[in-house]
Amino acid sequence: MGTVSHPNPLHCVQAPSTLATVTPADAAPSPRETIRIRPALDALPAYVPGRPPADDGIQRYKASSNESPFPPVQAVRDALVAAIDGLNRYPDMGARALREALGAEHGVDPAQIAVSTGSVAVTGDLVRALVDAGDEVVFPWRSFEAYPILVGMHGGTSVRVPLTAEHALDLDAMAAAVTDRTRLILLCSPNNPTGPALTTEQIESFLARVPEDVVVAIDEAYREFVDPEVAPDTARLFAEHANTVLLRTFSKIHGIAGLRIGYAVAHPRLARALTQVAMPFGAASLAQTGALACLQPAARAELAERAAALRAERRRVIEALRAQGWEVPDSQGNFVFLDLRERSGEFADFADARGLVVRAYGDDGVRVTIAETEANDRLLEIAAAWRELS
């Protein structure tokens, strides 16, 4: 990465792509392609990943992808190093050890745990298991940008339901959006990128209004960042409602986003269907090993401390931003949302020039990950400077 000085290797993201070194002059001319690509792909939005820090000598913090600012815990490192020796073998396709551990954790049969390459892949599996061409998937918007891509890629129709004025899921409008073509509803809680979380009561009364043959997936990618006193009892809701499914990931608080592993807790028929459509060997052996290591008691304790520290930082940042005069939604995730509307891109550039990489969402707003304390302090400085100049 050339001349950039990064005191913490975490800030130095993404090696240059080798593809970039092939200039058009070196490349052989391509024969003319007459193959037919599915027209559905023309309408797919592109997934825009969080920007990596630019390589221009300014030391930057990456607060654009909701990653953990901490490196993997020691137990994960040790387990991964030990597992390298087995890399000549395919992974356990049934991810037996991991599913047993997760089954015990969630109080379900291991057969009810569906594991794949990140919970994005599991969400794609849900669409493939449930949605035929023309069937509808209802989700909030703005929300996780993978949703419309996964739905469209598998031939479904996205039904985007706008958030409330407080940037929370509008469950009344979502219930009203259900038709007899609806097969799946995605509830993102806490909602990425805006932050509000649903309560047990809200989800329960929503479930009462949704037909029992429509699957309601609760995407809990940020579950560990929710203040314990308001965290919804999704385990009970799952146990009582046969049409619910919980989505979890090891990419956020567990700090192994690079390994790509996530899972669903599903009722038996859906779990079987998810296994049928899952990519064979999708959960790599190192990913399974890393996830299992996160579930060991010492690792859990350390991850719980990190979650508590990030929650405290989130509180500190939100209070300070409000004191500066910002209107900040009540985030329960490891991120905050600034309602900057049409000035979102401008703010992202402003922050970038001052050493903080954030994520702008069109004309909706800017999401900033709660990261290491210095990065959070930098956000507060930048936010104050912006208000002074605007």
Ligand SMILES: *Cc1c(COP(=O)(O)O)cnc(C)c1O
């Ligand atoms: C980050 C995130 C995920 C996790 O995706 P992985 O594929 O497991 O890395 C899932 N849902 C939401 C809403 C997210 O923000």
